[in-house]
Amino acid sequence: MEERLQKLMAQAGLGSRRACEELIASGRVVVNGKRAELGQKADPAIDRILVDGVPLKAPEVHQYVALYKPRNVLTTVEAPDPRPTVRDLVPLPGTLYPVGRLDVDSEGLVLLTNDGDLANRLTHPRYEHEKEYKVLVARRPDETQLETWRRGVVLEDGHRTLPAEVIFLSTFGQGAWLKVILREGRKRQIREVGSMIGLPVVRIIRVRIGTLHLGNLKPGDWRKLTPSEISELRGDFSPVARPKRSISRQRKQITRPPSLKGSKRPPSYGKAGARRPVSNKTKPPSKR
Numbered sequence: 001m002e003e004r005l006q007k008l009m010a011q012a013g014l015g016s017r018r019a020c021e022e023l024i025a026s027g028r029v030v031v032n033g034k035r036a037e038l039g040q041k042a043d044p045a046i047d048r049i050l051v052d053g054v055p056l057k058a059p060e061v062h063q064y065v066a067l068y069k070p071r072n073v074l075t076t077v078e079a080p081d082p083r084p085t086v087r088d089l090v091p092l093p094g095t096l097y098p099v100g101r102l103d104v105d106s107e108g109l110v111l112l113t114n115d116g117d118l119a120n121r122l123t124h125p126r127y128e129h130e131k132e133y134k135v136l137v138a139r140r141p142d143e144t145q146l147e148t149w150r151r152g153v154v155l156e157d158g159h160r161t162l163p164a165e166v167i168f169l170s171t172f173g174q175g176a177w178l179k180v181i182l183r184e185g186r187k188r189q190i191r192e193v194g195s196m197i198g199l200p201v202v203r204i205i206r207v208r209i210g211t212l213h214l215g216n217l218k219p220g221d222w223r224k225l226t227p228s229e230i231s232e233l234r235g236d237f238s239p240v241a242r243p244k245r246s247i248s249r250q251r252k253q254i255t256r257p258p259s260l261k262g263s264k265r266p267p268s269y270g271k272a273g274a275r276r277p278v279s280n281k282t283k284p285p286s287k288r
Contacts, residue, residue, distance in 0.1 A: 012056050028052050067110045086110050106205075138175045
């Protein structure tokens, strides 16, 4: 049965469909002795498909892993330098690659899989899946700064960020913890927005990707997803699956940052260094 090349390649564990499209566009894919083109279809039972001169493998059994990426670990499979990667932290056989990105100086939830279809759906902008972060800023924000962040900010490259949910959580020293929920994923977006509105970002912890929660994983810990978690992820990405909350409704949900003396302790997320699998019995916290 004929399928688009990028789909066949993704099913074989070569990356997301978008990544496989880049392989095709760069001339690294050959079908029956001829350079493949974007949009081309093929039947793996009949056609000879080569990627970098290597025959396309049969589809792998899909694997799904949730990892707490510590700081200073690269969200990639192969590093250009001696720094560790997320793949180094998950000693499972077979192909696994991270879905999306998380900056090297950020930490938290990273999903690794060889399911190219799922990776494509979770990373394609048109699905606008949510990603939730706990963000420590160096200063206590006022309502004007929070409202500016919620409405969207024009970045240095001219891109205007989508409306975001930004909720004040607690003070911490001279700064504060915020909950930030995004429906897009531009490189270093949270840090750039914080800098532009006068709230330098000190720490970023990703705690949720779509329906998948970080739970009680500690830095370096990983676990396989449960069947129910996989099903929820697969069912959470119809384009614009839920209506966006209006800005006026977001305002009602926001607690105005108080002017408090002293400080509160930040949420505890464990210490870096542990690199061990966690039982699948670990359940993510319930949604609120």
